[in-house]
Amino acid sequence: MLQPKRERRFRQSLAHYTLKATLYGSWVLGLFPFTFDPRKRQLHRSKWLLAYGLILNISLMVLSLLPETDDHNTVKVEVFERNPLVKQFEQLVEAIGFVTTVVTHLRLFWKSKELVAILNELLVLENRHFSKLILADCFQSDRYVIHKGIVIILELGSSLVLYFGVPESKSAVQEAFCIYIVQLEVLMVVMHFHLLMIFIYRYIWIINGQLLEMASRLRGGGSVDPERVRLLLWLYGRILDLNNRIAYIYDIQITLFMATLFSANIIVGHVLVIFWTNINRFSLLATVLLFPQALIINFWDLWQGIATCDLVETTSRKTSMILKLFNDIEGMDTELERKISDFTLFCSHRRLRIRHCGLFYINYEMGFHMIITNILYVLFLVQFDYMNLKFKSDD
Numbered sequence: 001m002l003q004p005k006r007e008r009r010f011r012q013s014l015a016h017y018t019l020k021a022t023l024y025g026s027w028v029l030g031l032f033p034f035t036f037d038p039r040k041r042q043l044h045r046s047k048w049l050l051a052y053g054l055i056l057n058i059s060l061m062v063l064s065l066l067p068e069t070d071d072h073n074t075v076k077v078e079v080f081e082r083n084p085l086v087k088q089f090e091q092l093v094e095a096i097g098f099v100t101t102v103v104t105h106l107r108l109f110w111k112s113k114e115l116v117a118i119l120n121e122l123l124v125l126e127n128r129h130f131s132k133l134i135l136a137d138c139f140q141s142d143r144y145v146i147h148k149g150i151v152i153i154l155e156l157g158s159s160l161v162l163y164f165g166v167p168e169s170k171s172a173v174q175e176a177f178c179i180y181i182v183q184l185e186v187l188m189v190v191m192h193f194h195l196l197m198i199f200i201y202r203y204i205w206i207i208n209g210q211l212l213e214m215a216s217r218l219r220g221g222g223s224v225d226p227e228r229v230r231l232l233l234w235l236y237g238r239i240l241d242l243n244n245r246i247a248y249i250y251d252i253q254i255t256l257f258m259a260t261l262f263s264a265n266i267i268v269g270h271v272l273v274i275f276w277t278n279i280n281r282f283s284l285l286a287t288v289l290l291f292p293q294a295l296i297i298n299f300w301d302l303w304q305g306i307a308t309c310d311l312v313e314t315t316s317r318k319t320s321m322i323l324k325l326f327n328d329i330e331g332m333d334t335e336l337e338r339k340i341s342d343f344t345l346f347c348s349h350r351r352l353r354i355r356h357c358g359l360f361y362i363n364y365e366m367g368f369h370m371i372i373t374n375i376l377y378v379l380f381l382v383q384f385d386y387m388n389l390k391f392k393s394d395d
Helices: 002-028 046-065 074-082 086-109 113-134 139-165 173-219 226-277 283-330 334-349 364-384
Strands: 033-037 041-047
Touching: 002 139, 002 173, 033 113, 033 173, 041 086, 041 113, 041 139, 046 074, 046 173, 086 113, 086 173, 086 226, 086 364, 113 226, 113 283, 139 283, 173 226, 173 283, 226 283, 226 364, 283 334, 283 364
Parallel strands: none
Antiparallel strands: 033 041
16 A cells, blocks of 8 residues: 555655746746735736747847857758758748747747736635635646656757757857757647646546546435535636636647647658668668657647646546436425536536637547558658659769
């Protein structure tokens, strides 16, 4: 029995450390322009932090746009000269990445008032209700927090390995520092959204646990206060409203970020095919290690975000299934039965779903479609550019 407790403490400590690192890192990078008032237990928007964030992020983006030095990379120049389509596609990926970065920062500061209002409401709900309702340890929320922190570290490490690890590269440390700090900022903003989704999941998980506990008590011959059901219904409605508001604030940023990962996977897959086709010309290390690891980590990052959103949606669907357990219980109080019916009717008319830009829902079904489409685009690109895959030997 001691080992599970140790594992639980370690997991909780690691998740807590990840959250603290995200908070402090966001303050340092100017991505969280809010201060906490311990007396009122509320967040306040700071004009000084807003100004600091704007100055820092504009400076970093300007420095990252300085004339590139890694084009002197022998391998990169050779690939571009022999396969112009790769260069055109890389320029498209860089344009998508730049637009993603600019829009992410603009939306962050533009929607900061709405975001602080949402965060304060979550704090109120946590302090007044959910901290008193929780019955057990939420394993999934800690696991997803830890995984998201690991993904950010791997994404940054993968980019640095590609930048400095390609043979015969002449990279500038100063330029790399600016570029990858900007990349880290975008990853951190995306992590903010996913952390909020994890907290939404945790709150719904608590409500489901309360409903299960009530059903077990009634089956055992106990009684349940109808006001508890009314409170849970009110909390459930507030969580659905907050979920929609959060999705609205982050929808453009997340959509562009997914488009960036999508396009980056296409070009990395295409370049990997070129390297395998000309394996005698290029380094085996770059072919076997550098590009495959970038592709795997990008796919994991994409799938981790999809899995987080699907977790929230799946847990919300479980609420309706749990409410069906009350149908078989006989002798329920009339008022309690009416409250359960109201809750069931509410769940049947309002479903918690995460929709971006009014175009698509984020769940496993959409995730499988995206990954299959990603692979098909690589195949289409390879077929379209088939004659240029094999480099001709120099005379």
